[in-house]
Amino acid sequence: MQLASRKVRTEGVTRPGVADLMNEAGLTHGGFYKHFASRDDLIAQASAVALAEGTAKMERATHKNDEDPRAGLIDAYLAKLHRDTPSTGCALVTLGAAAGRGDQHLKDAYEEQVRTYLELITGLNDDTENTRAEAMLTLSALVGAVLISRAVADKNFSDELLQAVAEQLKRYGSQAPSALA
Structure with missing residues (x-):
């Protein structure tokens, strides 16, 4: 399942073929049906595993900066390593x-x-006013920045994008909510 999970993160849900996955796993194509009802079943399970694995990584990232757990999360998520390793991202x-x-x-x-x-x-913010909306903004910016940084051809531009979004998210998070109104 880990192999399929990495493939789904790297190639999406439409590309990995059963034969290729089974070959990489050292299993026969026929053995596939002992484990999964269909390709869709495999992709659904692999996707669920890939999604769930992120929780522990996100939690660990908040511990990278004891003074500002949100900044630790932002830095870890918008790291070049995350951009460059989609199979574990x-x-x-x-x-x-x-x-x-x-x-x-x-x-x-x-x-x-x-x-x-x-x-x-949301739990990283001591101020409860607007925290859900701020969390939505933060998550959307994180995911969007990594998506775009992986899609552009120019690595320097990609690096700039990651850095700029990280700086802006941290700046936004450090402002008092009243200053944002």
Whole structure:
């Protein structure tokens, strides 16, 4: 399942073929049906695993900066390493479009992960006013920045994008809510 999870994060849900996955896992194509009802079943399970694995990484990232856990999360998420290793990165980035077009199981798994991340980000803020909206803004900016940084061809531009979004998110988070009104 870990192999399929990495493939889904790297290639999305439409590309990995059963034969390729089984070959990489050292299993026969026929053995596939002992474990999964269909390719869709495999993709759904792999997607759920890929999404859920992100929670522990996000929680660890908040401990990278004891003085400002939100900044630690931002720095870890917008790191070049995260951009450059989609196979172990956040599945929200890779699976967003597929979840939008996907079946109910994928949509539910995606939404559950979004809600989990929002709860985690909301919990990092001592001020309860507007924290849910701020968490939504933060998560959207994080996911969007990694998505765009992976899609552009110019690495310098990609690096600039990650750095600029990180700086702006940290600046926004350090302002008092009254200053934002």
